[in-house]
Amino acid sequence: MADQDQAELRMSAAKLRQEHEDYDAAINAMITVGCDALRIQRMKKKKLAIKDTLTKIEDQIIPDIIA
DSSP: OOHHHHHHHHHHHHHHHHHHHHHHHHHHHHHHHHHHHHHHHHHHHHHHHHHHHHHHHHHHHHHHOOO
């Protein structure tokens, strides 16, 4: 993989990590305030989708090596 491609993947991963943390903080705030359970569930679903995308990108950065 080219260095530029790897750098772009790392940048995307960093953005997704930050977005994941932002959703986590927002969800915790919504729970504290006592927001609607459906809205919280939707936020958690979005957070999980971000985590899945992040995992896929990290797998591209560090491929599995079969020994």
